[in-house]
Amino acid sequence: MYNQIAGKRLPRIEALSDGVFSIAMTFLVFNLKDPLAATPATEEALLGALWSIAPNISSFFLSFMTLGIFWTGHSTQFDYLERSDRNLYWLNLFFLMFVALLPFTTSILGGHIDNKVAVILYWLNILALGLALLLHWNYAYRKKLLALDETNAMQVHKAIRQRIIYAQAFYGLGAALCFVHPFLSLVVIFAIQLNYAFGIFSRK
Amino acid sequence: MYNQIAGKRLPRIEALSDGVFSIAMTFLVFNLKDPLAATPATEEALLGALWSIAPNISSFFLSFMTLGIFWTGHSTQFDYLERSDRNLYWLNLFFLMFVALLPFTTSILGGHIDNKVAVILYWLNILALGLALLLHWNYAYRKKLLALDETNAMQVHKAIRQRIIYAQAFYGLGAALCFVHPFLSLVVIFAIQLNYAFGIFSRK
Amino acid sequence: MYNQIAGKRLPRIEALSDGVFSIAMTFLVFNLKDPLAATPATEEALLGALWSIAPNISSFFLSFMTLGIFWTGHSTQFDYLERSDRNLYWLNLFFLMFVALLPFTTSILGGHIDNKVAVILYWLNILALGLALLLHWNYAYRKKLLALDETNAMQVHKAIRQRIIYAQAFYGLGAALCFVHPFLSLVVIFAIQLNYAFGIFSRK
Amino acid sequence: MYNQIAGKRLPRIEALSDGVFSIAMTFLVFNLKDPLAATPATEEALLGALWSIAPNISSFFLSFMTLGIFWTGHSTQFDYLERSDRNLYWLNLFFLMFVALLPFTTSILGGHIDNKVAVILYWLNILALGLALLLHWNYAYRKKLLALDETNAMQVHKAIRQRIIYAQAFYGLGAALCFVHPFLSLVVIFAIQLNYAFGIFSRK
Numbered sequence: 001m002y003n004q005i006a007g008k009r010l011p012r013i014e015a016l017s018d019g020v021f022s023i024a025m026t027f028l029v030f031n032l033k034d035p036l037a038a039t040p041a042t043e044e045a046l047l048g049a050l051w052s053i054a055p056n057i058s059s060f061f062l063s064f065m066t067l068g069i070f071w072t073g074h075s076t077q078f079d080y081l082e083r084s085d086r087n088l089y090w091l092n093l094f095f096l097m098f099v100a101l102l103p104f105t106t107s108i109l110g111g112h113i114d115n116k117v118a119v120i121l122y123w124l125n126i127l128a129l130g131l132a133l134l135l136h137w138n139y140a141y142r143k144k145l146l147a148l149d150e151t152n153a154m155q156v157h158k159a160i161r162q163r164i165i166y167a168q169a170f171y172g173l174g175a176a177l178c179f180v181h182p183f184l185s186l187v188v189i190f191a192i193q194l195n196y197a198f199g200i201f202s203r204k
Numbered sequence: 205m206y207n208q209i210a211g212k213r214l215p216r217i218e219a220l221s222d223g224v225f226s227i228a229m230t231f232l233v234f235n236l237k238d239p240l241a242a243t244p245a246t247e248e249a250l251l252g253a254l255w256s257i258a259p260n261i262s263s264f265f266l267s268f269m270t271l272g273i274f275w276t277g278h279s280t281q282f283d284y285l286e287r288s289d290r291n292l293y294w295l296n297l298f299f300l301m302f303v304a305l306l307p308f309t310t311s312i313l314g315g316h317i318d319n320k321v322a323v324i325l326y327w328l329n330i331l332a333l334g335l336a337l338l339l340h341w342n343y344a345y346r347k348k349l350l351a352l353d354e355t356n357a358m359q360v361h362k363a364i365r366q367r368i369i370y371a372q373a374f375y376g377l378g379a380a381l382c383f384v385h386p387f388l389s390l391v392v393i394f395a396i397q398l399n400y401a402f403g404i405f406s407r408k
Numbered sequence: 409m410y411n412q413i414a415g416k417r418l419p420r421i422e423a424l425s426d427g428v429f430s431i432a433m434t435f436l437v438f439n440l441k442d443p444l445a446a447t448p449a450t451e452e453a454l455l456g457a458l459w460s461i462a463p464n465i466s467s468f469f470l471s472f473m474t475l476g477i478f479w480t481g482h483s484t485q486f487d488y489l490e491r492s493d494r495n496l497y498w499l500n501l502f503f504l505m506f507v508a509l510l511p512f513t514t515s516i517l518g519g520h521i522d523n524k525v526a527v528i529l530y531w532l533n534i535l536a537l538g539l540a541l542l543l544h545w546n547y548a549y550r551k552k553l554l555a556l557d558e559t560n561a562m563q564v565h566k567a568i569r570q571r572i573i574y575a576q577a578f579y580g581l582g583a584a585l586c587f588v589h590p591f592l593s594l595v596v597i598f599a600i601q602l603n604y605a606f607g608i609f610s611r612k
Numbered sequence: 613m614y615n616q617i618a619g620k621r622l623p624r625i626e627a628l629s630d631g632v633f634s635i636a637m638t639f640l641v642f643n644l645k646d647p648l649a650a651t652p653a654t655e656e657a658l659l660g661a662l663w664s665i666a667p668n669i670s671s672f673f674l675s676f677m678t679l680g681i682f683w684t685g686h687s688t689q690f691d692y693l694e695r696s697d698r699n700l701y702w703l704n705l706f707f708l709m710f711v712a713l714l715p716f717t718t719s720i721l722g723g724h725i726d727n728k729v730a731v732i733l734y735w736l737n738i739l740a741l742g743l744a745l746l747l748h749w750n751y752a753y754r755k756k757l758l759a760l761d762e763t764n765a766m767q768v769h770k771a772i773r774q775r776i777i778y779a780q781a782f783y784g785l786g787a788a789l790c791f792v793h794p795f796l797s798l799v800v801i802f803a804i805q806l807n808y809a810f811g812i813f814s815r816k
Binding site: 509515519 | 626627630631633634635637638640641642644646648649651652653654655658659662672673676680683684685687688690691768771772774775809810
Binding site for chain 1: 614617618619620621624625627628629630631632635636639698701702705708709711712713715716719720723724727728729730733
């Protein structure tokens with residue numbers, strides 16, 4: 001009986017998700033530490049210190065965009081959701097688990113930006129986010145938890161699925177480039193994200 | 205007079221709860237620290253460092269599931285709540301107190317995963333969460349703050365109570381196993397949580 | 409013109425407030441640090457370490473109750489608010505400033521629990537919270553931003569004002585006791601909070 | 613197709629924004645650290661320690677006001693927003709990126725309060741916030757995403773634009789004063805903020 005009555009409150013899962021996203025986004029700032037904290041420093045020394053944490057600052061922006069992209073995707077799915085059940089709750093919670101993990105994989109990346117292991121770990125986090133989001137949509141679609149009329153349904157379903165699959169294919173390619181050079185990999189992943197943020201090369 | 209006018213805003217207590225849950229969930233990531241932070245490291249060294257914090261990573265997932273389970277339970281109760289009073293506010297605040305405490309007991313567990321004291325402390329936190337949630341429901345039921353029609357009321361009441369009591373019985377058994385071996389205890393607790401997350405062995 | 413169009417969105421100020429409260433509540437846990445982090449420890453050593461941070465654990469509970477009390481008070485005021493203007497926005501923001509500051513004054517208290525300066529600093533934070541909440545209510549009442557009918561208005565106004573003034577008088581007395589002994593002071597403040605949480609000695 | 617269906621959920625972007633703002637506001641407290649943590653200290657020593665972090669405490673208040681001002685501005689824009697699209701989502705996300713960054717630039721400022729680089733970095737953060745907010749409004753206005761009738765539209769548009777541009781002009785002047793003395797710069801920026809918070813010299 002409990003499993004039938006649990007997990008039906010759609011606004012709550014959305015509120016929790018916005019909470020986890022906004023916290024994970026703001027947590028990224030913790031990877032930015034003043035290397036000269038509490039030490040008197042000349043202007044040159046402070047500029048140098050800021051320059052020395054450039055990899056951390058770059059990965060702050062990279063991860064903020066990552067979270068922004070997945071948050072937009074999550075928000076789009078909820079625009080169609082009409083009902084929920086406890087399985088959907090849990091698929092969403094697994095998705096949020098990997099949202100909450102991103103500040104950690106970001107800190108590893110910021111600290112070891114030329115290290116293949118760090119790039120692959122970061123990519124695995126992105127992959128987990130994509131898979132969880134895809135499972136979440138597929139489940140909602142299959143269980144008819146969506147508010148979609150017949151004519152529209154297939155089109156929206158395909159658009160959402162393809163977006164996730166294409167993006168993950170690009171991310172996978174980007175990550176594979178780390179075997180050429182870790183830095184190249186990050187540049188390509190960043191370019192993919194800029195494309196998705198600004199919607200430049202996407203089919204309208 | 206003040207006690208009659210205070211504590212009646214149901215959406216606020218729900219918003220606060222989602223806030224505390226989402227923050228506690230995301231805070232768990234702070235127990236994951238790069239052991240080689242800011243030190244240049246070879247790929248092997250970084251893999252080794254990640255492996256060395258495997259207990260912390262495991263307890264991150266364990267605690268995320270713990271919070272997910274109690275958040276689902278909390279959300280289910282609010283699906284039936286119709287009104288609130290200040291006592292219910294405070295029962296909820298005590299529940300949230302132990303939600304906020306979980307990142308601490310998790311960090312103790314992650315740092316001392318083979319230590320009976322750490323396992324028992326973690327279990328005490330789970331026990332406090334269960335008790336607070338049970339008190340919260342019982343109070344709401346007794347004070348008729350719920351929106352339940354007669355026919356349904358007893359059934360829902362029993363389902364929600366039994367879920368909490370059974371789960372706590374299992375957790376208690378799992379915790380007791382730490383006197384055999386702390387690690388065994390954690391494996392069993394984790395298995396209980398997987399069961400509740402996926403609803404495998406629960407009576408439909 | 410700008411000052412007339414700004415600050416009118418009541419749900420936003422409430423959402424921001426719940427955010428700041430839930431974060432400040434959960435932040436209190438950061439004052440709890442495992443003194444033996446990442447060091448292998450016997451069961452006795454771990455128990456001893458937990459005991460050594462008992463002042464921090466106590467001040468975690470103390471401050472969670474402080475925040476719970478002021479959050480309940482804040483929520484009660486918003487139950488009557490009908491409109492907002494930008495001055496009310498800013499009175500609320502100043503209130504939140506001191507909510508956000510409490511984890512800091514709590515950490516000072518937890519680290520120096522037998523120090524008069526720590527107790528007085530903590531009390532100043534409570535005093536600032538009380539004053540800001542009183543100003544917030546008085547402004548809303550004077551500017552007729554409340555949804556109160558004539559017959560009710562005076563009664564609610566008096567109940568809310570008296571609650572804040574009486575509570576602050578008790579806190580002030582409690583704080584003054586630190587000149588006898590800092591610890592006595594904290595025990596009395598804690599007793600006052602338990603009274604307000606459980607509503608034992610309050611006039612119904 | 614995906615770009616047409618994404619980014620339409622106005623309450624979500626507002627919830628995420630309130631989340632990021634409330635977290636960034638509360639995060640500022642992490643720049644306040646007890647210099648004598650866990651060391652027994654006399655009353656004089658503790659007062660001295662608190663005095664030694666006065667620059668950090670000042671920048672806590674400064675940044676809380678900064679965030680309060682931009683949050684009020686953000687809230688005012690949303691009072692007129694009627695619809696959203698994915699570009700508006702992303703303009704908002706870029707704005708939030710610089711909200712999330714403020715605790716970092718604040719910590720640099722608190723640690724090096726007499727350093728030109730720290731003041732300019734802080735000012736750049738304020739500038740980025742202002743620009744993002746201006747772009748956000750201009751886009752919404754141009755794309756007719758606002759709920760404004762003809763007679764009102766121009767007036768509101770001008771009021772919101774002018775507020776941002778004037779404020780940024782003042783901030784720019786204040787920042788330029790750091791070439792006279794960094795501290796003078798901060799005093800002027802703080803005075804500008806007090807003026808905006810209390811609305812003293814602003815045209816009604």
